[in-house]
Amino acid sequence: MDWRKTLGEARRRFTVAAAILGGAAAAAAIAYFTPNRTAAVLLGLLGAAAFCFLYLSRKERSTQAAALWFALGVTADAAYAKLNDVAPVTIAGALMKIVDAVVKLGDSMLRSAVAIPPDARAKISAVTPDFVWALILGVVAFMIIERLSRASRP
Secondary structure, three states, X not given: XXXXXXXXXXXXXXXXXXXXXXXXXXXXXXXXXXXXXXHHHXXXXXXXXXXXHHHHHHOOHHHHHHHHHHHHHHHXXXXXXXXXXXXXXXXXXXXXXXXXXXXXHHHHHHHHHOOOOOOHHHHHHHOHHHHHHHHHHHHHHHHHHHHHHHHOOO
């Protein structure tokens, strides 16, 4: 293998590792220094940005459009349910259950490793809907921004 290829591959791997570590450091700082609801919203937006710019931006335009319309549909269903005082039956509810399960798993893992307050899981579970809706609305916003910026290019 040529040394230039080796150097290029090492640079690419270093960039990916630095981005992952930077995102993890930002998430830890947000969780530590901000109130619970604010942290949930900021982490949702951080997750949406990572999903859109690191994953969806590499997909075909039809896949990007499907993700955008899916997120808009979930949001519209939730708005309709809110206006008519009924519970929304969407993917958002399933996503909230997944996030809650991840929180429970992380709580049990952290509890075995370090001493954390007993009410930590309750505090995190209380702001799970904020995180999920920030994630969904962040995906909508970032996808629209990306589509508009592509449309304005010559």
